[in-house]
Amino acid sequence: SQKIEQNSEALNIQEGKTATLTCNYTNYSPAYLQWYRQDPGRGPVFLLLIRENEKEKRKERLKVTFDTTLKQSLFHITASQPADSATYLCALAQTGANNLFFGTGTRLTVIP
Amino acid sequence: DSGVTQTPKHLITATGQRVTLRCSPRSGDLSVYWYQQSLDQGLQFLIQYYNGEERAKGNILERFSAQQFPDLHSELNLSSLELGDSALYFCASSVQVGGPNEKLFFGSGTQLSVL
Numbered sequence: 001s002q003k004i005e006q007n008s009e010a011l012n013i014q015e016g017k018t019a020t021l022t023c024n025y026t027n028y029s030p031a032y033l034q035w036y037r038q039d040p041g042r043g044p045v046f047l048l049l050i051r052e053n054e055k056e057k058r059k060e061r062l063k064v065t066f067d068t069t070l071k072q073s074l075f076h077i078t079a080s081q082p083a084d085s086a087t088y089l090c091a092l093a094q095t096g097a098n099n100l101f102f103g104t105g106t107r108l109t110v111i112p
Numbered sequence: 113d114s115g116v117t118q119t120p121k122h123l124i125t126a127t128g129q130r131v132t133l134r135c136s137p138r139s140g141d142l143s144v145y146w147y148q149q150s151l152d153q154g155l156q157f158l159i160q161y162y163n164g165e166e167r168a169k170g171n172i173l174e175r176f177s178a179q180q181f182p183d184l185h186s187e188l189n190l191s192s193l194e195l196g197d198s199a200l201y202f203c204a205s206s207v208q209v210g211g212p213n214e215k216l217f218f219g220s221g222t223q224l225s226v227l
Contacts (some may be wrong), residue, residue, distance in 0.1 A: 010190065034215060040171075041220075042220055043113070043114065043116070043202050043204070043218025043219050043220055043221055044155070044202075044216075044218050045218070046215040046216065046217070049215060097147065097164075099157050099160050099167075099168040099170065100157065100216060102143075102147075102154060102155035102156075102157075103154065103156060104154040105154060105155075
């Protein structure tokens with residue numbers, strides 16, 4: 001069966017450290033992968049997109065990698081801040097399809 | 113503010129009832145998506161419409177139906193409601209039908225509680 005798994009339900013890190021979140025998928029052939037941030041009671045907000053032929057993408061303190069051999073994406077937040085505390089969702093679109101499928105999310109807490 | 117409007121924000125109803133959730137996409141967006149989010153299932157794709165036509169279907173129950181109107185707003189109808197239908201229902205929109213550059217803009221959701 002198809003699965004999108006994010007490494008842990010919750011991750012706590014100290015302010016200033018780098019947070020690394022993992023997204024693993026099985027039985028998908030994604031054309032691209034996206035990362036979203038979701039705050040409590042709000043809808044997800046788009047952060048970054050990476051295509052299957054790209055290894056790495058950066059935006060300010062965010063970095064995403066995509067390894068289609070390992071079937072894995074890593075999402076890094078450097079110099080983390082308490083304001084980065086939220087749930088982070090990975091999402092992927094199957095090649096040839098248009099709709100996104102989401103992982104279960106990782107709740108990140110950055111401790112001051 | 114994503115520009116996607118969902119109403120109502122909260123809905124409390126009883127088992128067996130029928131409800132309608134409404135979504136207005138961002139100005140200019142032609143695609144509307146519906147997702148269900150519950151604590152144990154995460155964000156589940158239900159259905160997608162593009163310019164009035166159904167484009168993709170996920171794990172949407174037969175008791176649920178949706179449509180997109182000529183003005184591009186969409187409605188999700190949930191009938192014969194069960195306790196397990198209690199969840200947060202999100203609508204999202206995108207400019208086109210979906211593709212490598214498409215990102216989704218989500219509304220704030222409708223919290224449905226079935227008692």
